[in-house]
Amino acid sequence: MTYDFKQTINRENTRSVKYDFREKLFGRQDVLPMWVADMDFTSVPELQDALIERAKHNVYGYTSYDDAILNAILGWLKNRHQFEVSTDLLSFSPGVIPSLHALVQTFTAEHDQIVIQPPVYPPFFSVIKSHNRELVENPLMNRNGRYEMDFEHLEELFKQGAKAFILCSPHNPVGRVWTKEELTRLADLCVQYNVYLFSNEIHADIVFKQAKHYPVATLNEEINQLTFTLMAPSKTFNIAGLQASFVVSPNQELKEKFDQQLMQQGFASLNTFAFTALEAVYKHGEPWLDGLIKQLEENKALIDQKLKENEIGISSVYTEGTYLIWLDFSGTGLKHDDIKRKLNDEAKVGLNEGKMFGAQGEQFMRMNIAAPPETVEEGINRIIKAFKS
CATH class of the missing domain: 3.90.1150.10 (Aspartate Aminotransferase, domain 1)
Known part of the structure; x- marks a missing residue:
């Protein structure tokens, strides 16, 4: 087609x-x-068909997910990114920014240092400042029109006691798809200094042919246990208005803490059409x-x-x-x-x-x-x- x-x-x-x-x-x-x-x-096209078919029922009560939705997500992650996850570690929220707010509130305390890499997606700044955390910048280096990470500076920041790091992978706005070597070096620093990694991978699916996206959590077990992976079909399939995203947690204990914070923010479930969309785009898109x-x-x-x-x-x-x-x-x-x-x-x-x-x-x-x-x-x-x- x-x-x-x-x-x-x-x-x-x-x-x-x-x-x-x-x-x-x-x-x-x-x-x-x-x-x-x-x-x-x-x-x-199959998304439009699925939404129309669901709307024909004309009853829009509380909706939850089932194995069909979970399997569509797991199949997409495995086939597209070689990312095998347990359904027990998936949490749903309306978007990656609400999820970031919940992660910051759950796993950091007031005045904790959180590192970002500007120039970067503007909500990264506000999600730190709005919860009275200390914003710490590790600016990317522009090397003749190609941006790179400053690992030496980043390690100094980690030495000073940073509690968490928010990664943009692929990066918005500079368009970098980080190499496996770059991500491994970053992961090693997070493991060495015990820094939580909140990895915003909302653009993971939109990668040009000269590059490949690597979910950070797949690199090794040590970084997996520090990484929360934030993903969504919203950018990939142009469905941001349907408000559907998910988070992959490192383990059950941390997931339960995260879910509790989501509940306190009022995010108990996605809407009916968001769940319908998740299944349709990941199965047919x-x-x-x-x-x-x-x-x-x-x-x-x-x-x-x-x-x-x-x-x-x-x-x-x-x-x-x-x-x-x-x-x-x-x-x-x-x-x-x-x-x-x-x-x-x-x-x-x-x-x-x-x-x-x-x-x-x-x-x-x-x-x-x-x-x-x-x-x-x-x-x-x-x-x-x-x-x-």
Whole structure:
């Protein structure tokens, strides 16, 4: 079966955050939105069929999971990532951020140090600060457009008593898919200094052909016992609005503590359609995902080609996964606010401004390329035209 990733779909008037809140966010309605992390593609066809079939029942009482749902998840993890987990260690929540809040509350105390690697997904900052923990930064190093971890600095932070580390793997926004060697070195440090590893692997499925995703918990038994793996089908299959995610805990004792905290936050179960979606996409979504990745690789190549042909001081960093592109505007010589204004008012393209991801995002912007190639080309052409002038 073939899937159409080139069709332009009108998402206006669907209460879409991406489209229907443009004026509120950017001050104008004519901005081409290429920011928030959802796609402009229809999802897996079998998912629509499953949701319609479930809706026909027209009774939406309290819903739980069964073996069919659990087996769909386990099969996906095993086949796609060689990650074999016990169903007894799975916990469900509406999203990875609620799960991170629960993990921070459960396994750290006030004033404990938690390490992150900026530039990084903005909620990582707030999930630490909102619970009165100490935010500690281990910035990634930009090596000629390819980001790497600073392991020497990281070890110093661990020596100073860090209690936990929040990993973004694959990384949002810089697009790195960490190698097995990089993750092993990180894991060894966590084991050596007894640091909990909260591994956000929500983009694990969207990996380009030159890379491979390794769940950290699979590296060895020592790191497995310190790692909570956070995953979801939401980014993979464009179903963030259905709010379904899960966490793989290290062992039963820690899972029970985590589940208790989730209950205290009010997360007892997923909604009816979330469970339906989990089963459908993990059972039927692999061919669709393979087509998606091919289209994303083509979109990234298009952006690289356009920027190379038009020397305007903008470059796209080395990307191995996700559908989020980290654009470097430092070569334009413009200050961050001037870049933002030019994008908004002249190019009329809505991107995520880099400073949201930490101080290291100065003169950077994040671009979402999960859209038909016509939309991606329109977006990059608008940017090129604005910065040429």
